[in-house]
Amino acid sequence: MNAIKKLAKKIFLPKIPMLPEREAMYKKLEGMPLVERSLRYGTELKRVNCLDMEAAPGVTETVVKLLESVNSDAAILDYGCGQHQSLYLKKMGFQNLHSCDVLNFSGPNFTRIDPASRALPFADRQFDIVIASELLEHIWSPWLLMEEFKRIAGRRIIITTPNVVSLQSKKIFSASGYLQWFEPKDFFYHLSPVFHWQMEEFCKRHGLKLVSTHGNHTVLGLTDNGRPLDYAEALIFDITL
Numbered sequence: 001m002n003a004i005k006k007l008a009k010k011i012f013l014p015k016i017p018m019l020p021e022r023e024a025m026y027k028k029l030e031g032m033p034l035v036e037r038s039l040r041y042g043t044e045l046k047r048v049n050c051l052d053m054e055a056a057p058g059v060t061e062t063v064v065k066l067l068e069s070v071n072s073d074a075a076i077l078d079y080g081c082g083q084h085q086s087l088y089l090k091k092m093g094f095q096n097l098h099s100c101d102v103l104n105f106s107g108p109n110f111t112r113i114d115p116a117s118r119a120l121p122f123a124d125r126q127f128d129i130v131i132a133s134e135l136l137e138h139i140w141s142p143w144l145l146m147e148e149f150k151r152i153a154g155r156r157i158i159i160t161t162p163n164v165v166s167l168q169s170k171k172i173f174s175a176s177g178y179l180q181w182f183e184p185k186d187f188f189y190h191l192s193p194v195f196h197w198q199m200e201e202f203c204k205r206h207g208l209k210l211v212s213t214h215g216n217h218t219v220l221g222l223t224d225n226g227r228p229l230d231y232a233e234a235l236i237f238d239i240t241l
Helices: 002-012 020-028 059-067 087-091 142-152 167-176 196-205
Strands: 034-041 044-051 075-079 096-101 110-112 127-133 153-162 209-215 234-240
Touching: 020 059, 044 059, 059 087, 059 127, 059 153, 059 234, 127 142, 142 153, 142 196, 196 209, 196 234
Parallel strands: 075 096, 075 127, 096 110, 127 153
Antiparallel strands: 034 044, 153 234, 209 234
């Protein structure tokens, strides 16, 4: 019965059409794994093709757009790279890319991070850009890590994290007292919800500039009537030093 329900959901979910600019993006990143996944938009479920990067649909595509004007020789740290997330950066032609994770994925230009250590094993201003995609919510002290990002980044920090104030999250909270992605079933991997106002306050207190905040849905062509926090499953913060 469960298999039938899953199949029916896949068949009858409305599919988001591919935008020309996304087609161009995927062509540029030819060879990247694509997957058809469900996307929650407000209180509706939709289907969309996206880059398979261990993130909600549209997250990686938004980061790609933010990096399109960056020179290929920029020193970039992909913090919490996972098995696949650095692939799109390599496809974009970044020659000075370093990856790190608490798991040992080895390979060139990779550093394994000791989760027990507060300090990161990198020099001050070692990287032009630090990217942490879908990472802060997995650790106990995200703001201590953000302080380290400020130390090692020379120009820019790009953070993505689940949006815990969406319409769907508010609906779940009103019924159960838990936020979306931070229910008891999620506690083994999601530890710290990050609110948009916390990121804004962190930047203000540490002399950083929060240039823009994006919802993952925008790059998919979904409009939100000027209410991105209601409709985004994930938020992408673009921060400069």
